[in-house]
Amino acid sequence: MxxxxxxxxxxxxxxxxxxxxxxxxxxxxxxxxxxxxxxxxxxxxxxxxxxxxxxxxxxxxxxxxxxxxxxxxxxxxxxxxxxxxxxxxxxxxLRALTGVTIASDRKSATIQGGTLQGEVGNTLWNAGLGTPIGLIPSVGYVGWAVYGGYGPFSAHWGLGADQIIGATVVNPDGEVIHADDALLEGIRGAGGLYGVILELVVKVYSISKVGPGYPDLILSNWEPNTKVLKLLAGPIIFDPTDIHKTFVQYNAEYRKLEAEDIPAELTLQQTIFNGPRGRAFAIRFVWGGDDLEEGQYWSRKIAALGPVMVNAIVPTTIPEILANTGAHVPPRVYGSALTHNVRLISSETAEAIGRGIAKLPNNPGTMMSIHQLRGKSTKSQVASVFEARDPHFMLEILGFSNEASMQSEAEAWAAGVAEDVLRASPGNVLPTGYISLYNSHFQANSSEEYLEKTYGSRIEVLKILKSRFDPENVFGLTVPTLNTLK
Ligand SMILES: Cc1cc2nc3c(=O)[nH]c(=O)nc-3n(C[C@H](O)[C@H](O)[C@H](O)COP(=O)(O)OP(=O)(O)OC[C@H]3O[C@@H](n4cnc5c(N)ncnc54)[C@H](O)[C@@H]3O)c2cc1C
Missing domain, CATH: 3.30.43.10 (Uridine Diphospho-n-acetylenolpyruvylglucosamine Reductase, domain 2)
Structure with missing residues (x-):
């Protein structure tokens, strides 16, 4: 027509x-x-x-x-x-379909399909509850959770996808259905491949503030025994004079620290960005544990891994963390991202990344960020098609710029870093990468290769579920897609 x-x-x-x-x-x-x-x-x-x-x-x-x-x-x-x-x-x-409704037993919440992360984090916080979320408030919650969902708290609560215990979906016939266990397995990792997700029901954890104005939290259903959780977060920014050397040194020292068994309460996200004084290498530190002193002990340990320029770790709240991280992300960018999952930031991989970040183009949109998958996220308690459960670091190589004119420079930089990481230590790169960061056009030659590199051994399950829930491929232009890439 x-x-x-x-x-x-x-x-x-x-x-x-x-x-x-x-x-x-x-x-x-x-x-x-x-x-x-x-x-x-x-x-x-x-x-x-x-x-x-x-x-x-x-x-x-x-x-x-x-x-x-x-x-x-x-x-x-x-x-x-x-x-x-x-x-x-x-x-x-779907942006008009927003809202977070807390169940009467306060163990789960129903989140509408168009709700943003910021609304989820803030609404739950105000009700004395929490759940894993990513830290950029403008990202869609469903879109984040259903493809994996890396973020702070995932080492002790699990990934976003692992929190999903129910879903209401519009199927290809336009009917509302409640997802059975099979459909939930597919939704946890492959998102909207089978229908429109009207609502997700996710696990939430009871958190209450203790003491006047102090962010002590009681987390009652995380462990069988009630624990008091204290939240400590903020950036540690290292001296950028020799960013390559500092990055390599930080990661060498971090590998030694890992042998000490870093607690699941601690999340560290490495970020490389352009700050007011040029290239910067920072750690986004989030501690959520019952012992504030232990959190402070870890903040000192992490700060000792490099030459600190700014240490802004403070007792804080989820709304404050969301507002702070959101303020540093440009609202719109030009370009593309690339990703690899690497088993560890080995010396060869650190050298490759170090070489890359020393050449980071001078634009607020060009960045690199590194999430670590460890702890509870390595073993899902529920069935899912999310493949990459081996402990790893997920590299976000963000070849973006805030102006169209600098797009190609940013993209060429990202391509160079991704290539160098692969070349430097091919055996350190996991066979599957994170679909939300995976570049279907630059990192795969065909739809089959794209599926293989994002779902690995889970492809068969994904396809069986597709033939059961959407045999005519009505949901053809989704993430992921089973036909020609768009
Ligand atoms: C600035 C930024 C920060 C990020 N930070 C993180 C992070 O910390 N951790 C992490 O894991 N990821 C992160 N991501 C990746 C992000 O989680 C994914 O790109 C996510 O899918 C975006 O969801 P959205 O709803 O905002 O996007 P959209 O572009 O609106 O949606 C993406 C796709 O998801 C599907 N979809 C979305 N909503 C529904 C629904 N209700 N029903 C059915 N299908 C649906 C559709 O196929 C849609 O095309 C980040 C991305 C950006 C740009």
Whole structure:
């Protein structure tokens, strides 16, 4: 069907269902509404529709299936490749479907499909609860959790995907279903491959503030015995004079510390970015444990791993951490990201990364960030298609820039770092990488290779579930996709 005819037809549907907000290409709101985090994704969707209720979503999926109309789903819009927008596909924008509802036993919460991380973290905190989240408030919670979900607290509570205990989904026939165990296994790792996730039910952990204005927390269902959790967080910024040497030295010392059994209460994210004084190497330190003194002991230990310029670790709250980290991320960037999962930051890998970060282009969008998967995240308590459970470091090599004119420089830098990491120590790179950071165009030559490199041995399960829950591939333009990459 020609584009104009498709639009006329769609308009009839909207007239019959006026609660759906409709943004056609002729609307002054279209340009903003089609924007995602990756501004270099310039695809023009057929139109944008914003369902206001679960039944609106059902109407739209039934319609799309009946008309064989390709569509995409968007919530936070932070897929690194911008895959929530595809040329000529209908964009179903779920951002109006937000909210966090806490169960009466306070052991789980129901999170709507379009809710952002910030709302999840802040709402739970205000209710004396917590759950693993990523620390950038504008990222969609469902989009973060269903593909894995790295973040602080995952060493002791598990990954975001491991928290999922229920889901309400709109299936390819436009019907609302409650996910059974098989569908939950697929959702935990492969997200929206089987339907629109209207709601996720996730485990939450009871946290209450103790003492006036002091962020002591009681975490009652983390361990069988009630524990008092104290939150200590902030950046340690090292002297950037010789960033290559400092990075290599930090990681050599960190490897020795790991032999001491670093507690699960501690999360360390290495970040390399451009600060006001140029290139910077920092550790984002988060301690959530019952002994504040132990947290302080670890903050001193970590600070001793390099030449410290700033140590801003303080007792804090989830809302404060979210606000601080969110403030350092540009709202929109141009370019692309690359990733590798490496078993350890060995001396060869550290040298390769060190060489790369010493050449980090001078742009606030160009960055590198390193998450560590360890502790409880290495062993899921529930079935999932998330493959990479061996302890590892997930490298986010962010070839982005805040201006289109510097995009190619940033991308060339990221490609050089990714290549060097692989060349320096191929045996240290795990066969599968994290789908949310994986670049389907630069890191894979075909859809099959993309699936293999992101799901490894779990591909068969993923495909069996697809043939059971979406045999006609109505959800074809999702992350992941089983057909031609878009
Ligand atoms: C600045 C930044 C920081 C990040 N930090 C982290 C981090 O710390 N840890 C980490 O693990 N990842 C991180 N990521 C990756 C991020 O978690 C993923 O890209 C995530 O999928 C983004 O979700 P979204 O809803 O914002 O994106 P969108 O682009 O809106 O969605 C991505 C895809 O998810 C699917 N989807 C989203 N919502 C639904 C739904 N309700 N139902 C069905 N399918 C759905 C769709 O296929 C959609 O195309 C970060 C990304 C960015 C840009």
């Amino acid at each position: 020609a584009r104009a005819t498709q639009l006329t037809d769609l308009e009839s549907l909207i007239q019959e269902n006026p609660t759906i907000n409709y943004i056609p290409p002729s609307s002054p709101d279209y340009t903003n509404a089609r924007m995602v985090y990756n501004a270099s994704r310039t695809d023009n969707p057929l139109a944008i529709v914003q369902p206001q209720s679960h039944s609106d979503v059902c109407v739209l999926i039934k319609y799309a299936k009946r008309k064989s109309l390709p569509f995409t789903l968007r919530s936070g819009g932070h897929n690194l490749e911008g895959r929530a927008v595809v040329e000529n596909a209908l964009l179903i924008d």
